[in-house]
Amino acid sequence: MAYQTFQQEYLQIPVVTRTYTTACVLTTAAVQLELITPFQLYFNPDLILKHYQVWRLVTNFLFFGPVGFNFLFNMIFLYRYCRMLEEGSFRGRTADFVFMFLFGGLLMTIFGMFVSLVFLGQAFTIMLVYVWSRRNPNVRMNFFGLLNFQAPFLPWVLMGFSLLLGNSIIVDLLGIAVGHVYFFLEDVFPNQPGGGRWLRTPSFLKMLFDTPEEDPNYNPLPEERPGGFAWGEGQRLGG
Template sequence: MPVGIEAWVTQIPPVTRAWLGLAVLTSVAIQCQLVTPLQLYYSFRSAFVNGQLWRPFTTFFYFGPISLDFIFHMFFFMRYSRMLEESSFANRRADYFWLLSLCAIILLCLSPAFNLPFLSSPLAYVPIYFWSRRHPSTPISLFGIVTITAPYLPFALICFSWLLSGTWTAAVTDLIGCAVGHIAWFMRDVWTREMIGGPTVLTDPPDALRRLFGDIP
């Protein structure tokens, strides 16, 4: 039987666990000076003109230097990504991976317009926002100080992140993540229900991906 931190890690759903593990390994590698942030950020020219094809992936795993802001983002991302994967996407790992992948592609397209070299933080706000929209009446206690309902959670966290960083740059980046999360929620929960009445490729993953994740035989 796994004990301690091993038991805690194995209890995290697989998609969230993989993302969390890669984010921690990336920050540790930078802290140990095995790589530098300049080798990981995303730019279209570096990735697709200079052939550095790892950049569209590594940009989603670097949350900044290990600090209070890093711990803040990692904690809330892990908490709500795990809750979302265990509830709305229980036994549907491919669906959750597909949701995050489509949001990642949208963020890559937005990156040049908003000058976003690292996209980990805005992508981390996607599951937070998505969870808050699917649980609109759930009360949330923030640090035991104030209680709000779930739809206000992402914006309360953005304000707190702004206080930690002291700059609106981080807040704007996280707001873009909320906007992408809203698009994902709208396409999955509103569009399929009210507009066309059924799933589309934007909401349901390909069968090949479901087989890869073992969701279908």
């Protein structure tokens, strides 16, 4: 019975969020069980180009370090904001969401070569947080019950928290930068005088992922989206 309940809950998670978070958890589990090592996963342009280890283009986004506080912290934020995006502004637009993943991953891979980062999963999480925060500017956030602020400040609060933990902020800055590029090209520039839409989801992705929306008028408020964590919990102003 418990297994069936878990299976039902698991299958209710949107497909992109479910796939990505599951891949991250399974990758970490495989490392913990010593089935693979981080040396087989990290981003290395030389090994990719000269030895055709192309899987590193993907696996460097799946490993967040050994199981511990940092891993759990990243998984909670990844799951929470990935799901809120997929069920919010990307509802019924799975192909567009996948395209954002591909666009963000490509930019991070290019930038990652210049800043010598070997794992980009945390930067990818920050990118998701950034895009969600800019699309929900009126949501009030509460971080660990200590700070109250508007949603657009959340990526910077996370960067400050990362700094307090002694981590490098280069990863956070990369996620913020890529998130801003996507947000500008997708949400800002098309609405500017003389602007246009530069990001167009390829038709083959739409054929693969998009299905007719059951209720095109459904637009859940942040309070109706997944939550329950005090780490960056939000409430819409006036709600």
